[in-house]
Amino acid sequence: MSTERTATFRQEVGRPTNSDPNDPAGANQSVLEEPSSGRRHSAADDAKPADEHAEKDADETTVEPRLQGYFGPDAVQVAAFAKALKKAKIRRFDPGDITAAEAAIAENDKEGSRLWQLVAHASSWGPVSAWGWPFIRNRINTLVGAQVDLSHESPARILDNVITAISDALAGENRQQAKRAENDLRLAIAWLLERRNADVTGVAAQVHRLFVGTEGDVAGRVRRAVSTGSKAELQATIAALHLVNDQVRTAKRERDVERRERFDLKGALDGLREKAARDTELIRRLEGEKAELERQLEEERTRAESDRRHHAHSSSQRQADVNTSLQRVKGLVVEAGEAVQIAMKRADEGSLRGLQAAERRITSAIDAITGIGK
Structure with missing residues (x-):
């Protein structure tokens, strides 16, 4: 231009x-x-x-x-x-x-x-x-x-x-x-x-x-419009200045609100970060305790299995020992019964009745021992 x-x-x-x-x-x-x-x-x-x-x-x-x-x-x-x-x-x-x-x-x-x-x-x-x-x-x-x-x-x-x-x-x-x-x-x-x-x-x-x-002309033109301008120029200039001032005030209010919101958000964010750190530490500790409990559980399972096997072996051994003892006792009682029978052949009638009673008891003992052995 x-x-x-x-x-x-x-x-x-x-x-x-x-x-x-x-x-x-x-x-x-x-x-x-x-x-x-x-x-x-x-x-x-x-x-x-x-x-x-x-x-x-x-x-x-x-x-x-x-x-x-x-x-x-x-x-x-x-x-x-x-x-x-x-x-x-x-x-x-x-x-x-x-x-x-x-x-x-x-x-x-x-x-x-x-x-x-x-x-x-x-x-x-x-x-x-x-x-x-x-x-x-x-x-x-x-x-x-x-x-x-x-x-x-x-x-x-x-x-x-x-x-x-x-x-x-x-x-x-x-x-x-x-x-x-x-x-x-x-x-x-x-x-x-x-x-x-x-x-x-x-x-x-x-x-x-x-x-x-240029920017330097603005203040001078506004000043001339307010001081020596026509009524229309004065009204337009005053209205424009009022609008600008109102927008500046609004911008300052919005800036203050934004600052407060930003401060509140920063505080909330810091709180969330602290809580996240605490939660992370809690999770780490709980995971450690979980691992320890799993280890202890596995040990208990191993020990229980060992005890079960040991108990099963011990029970079989005791049963075998009992059977052996019973067989020995049974053999002794059988021998006693045979001795009573021999004695019965040589005894008189009175002794015979006593020996027969003894024989019956020995026979009952043998039956009982045989049943236990089974």
Whole structure:
């Protein structure tokens, strides 16, 4: 951008105007200084007819409530056009009216000043809103190209593409092209704020160098706007400063909350780490005790098996010893029985009865010993 054009463009913000401070239509008009003559030039001047006799009061001028009338050869005041729409109770523009109006824009509003004035002062009206925002979207799409998806791309990325698309014209020497680039930028910003809910501080951060310049110019321009600026500039500057201060306070609160949450999370994390260390030590100790118990259990199993085998061997040995003893006793008793029988053959009748009784007892003893042996 040339030095002269850069200085002229940046004087739009923070400079007093000659407009009536109580005029609501002048609140949103940007002020340009002609480098050659020094006269102030507002965006509303673009909509004024060359013939001063055409500047009639809205009450004295018949304004058609049609969009093509607003963009016709003769400029129409936005207030008069809005009044005509309200009086005619227009809710939506006819398709034929829209087609004719969009053709008229290409012929009669090459810089986009009338369109910008309509958006700046009447975009909340139903018919203007219903037609205007989709039309501006198409206009932005033409600027950035079809490769940028205006529905899904971030507002910041869209604005970057718009700035790239208009930068050459904005920095150029052709005033008409520069004015169109300026209006295209402002229309894009309006659409992003209204239809894509863009962050106003983010938008300001992206375009501040175009309007303000270097960082050192900011404080001076804000100071001039507050001290000697128009009522509209004073109101806008105070509102912007209040918004910035409010966002700074909000950011500080969020930072403090984040710090507290981070401190709490750090404390909780340290507690979890300590608990994990204790649990790890407990698991290690329990695993050691488990291994010791398994070892003791295995020893008990081995000992029990050994005892069982030893007991089984001992029982068999005792049984064998008992059987041997019984057989020995049995043999002795048998021998005693045989001795009694021999004695019975030699004894008299009285002794015989006693020997027979003894024999019976010995026989019973032999039977009993034989049963035990089995």
